[in-house]
Amino acid sequence: MRFGIGYGAWTGGPRGDGHRHGGRDHGPEHAAWKQGGGPRGRGRRLFDGGELKLVMLKLIADAPRHGYDLIREIEGLTGGGYAPSPGVVYPTLSMLDEMGLIEEQQSEGAKKRFAASDEGRAHLAENAAVVDGLFARLSAVGAESERTDGxxxxxxxxxxxxxxxxxxxxxxxxxxxxxxxxxxxxxxxxxxxxxx
The missing domain is CATH 1.10.287 (Helix Hairpins)
Structure with missing residues (x-):
């Protein structure tokens, strides 16, 4: 199902946290991510609500990617200070696909690779200031990691x-x-x- 979404509605669900989709909870790893950024999150809660969706959508708009690419790219941007878990990334990819914001591309092997749709690029343009702020936060975590985790x-x-x-x-x-x-x-x- 495709629908237009402003950032306010982007967070989804009655609680506005975007962590339930289609009435299902995404399990204990999802809860762990909310508390500490997943197994490699080093105790930080980096994103709230729909923010990770926007980060992933922007990275996919920059270059077609599959789930593991996204995990590595986010971890690289933060200097290893934060990496979302597969238990968060893959359900989020499914959600973006269902919303029509990304499209699966032909790819070799079993990994699904996605590119941003026109609707996804329009959504990013509508939320450009928010996206810029999220990537500034990623850069700040990377700078902190470089200082404290050489x-x-x-x-x-x-x-x-x-x-x-x-x-x-x-x-x-x-x-x-x-x-x-x-x-x-x-x-x-x-x-x-x-x-x-």
Missing amino acids: APIRRAMGNLRQVLQHRLMREDVNEDTLHEVAALLDEAAQKIERLK
Whole structure:
């Protein structure tokens, strides 16, 4: 079914959050995205309501894409600071398709690739200021990620995670060991906090 939509109606549903479509809930991953941006969302709630739909529509209008492309592109725009989960992206693609804002293209393989329809481009033009604001937000998250999540920090965090998993999985781990590990982590946290 195709219908004209202003941004106010774009959020959909009686609650205005756009997270139900056709009377169905999109499941626990969808709820996780609302709270923390999905599995890789790093605890941030980046978009509300129909905002992710607009971001995806703009990316599809820029170049035909399939779902995985959209996840990678959004993650790239935020420097890895946010990536919507497949449990959010694929139902949103279906919704955009049902609204007539995108159209499936011929593509090789099993992945469905979509391009923006004329109606979708018109919708983007009507909401250009909103779209610009959303992409500015993505850029800000990317800049923050670059400042706070550089390669050396990621490497060190990965190393710490592996060491903890390896050491704490051993059979000889007792309560004293756990307290010692916790004390070392607390000490490191305090030293980092005191850095200038």
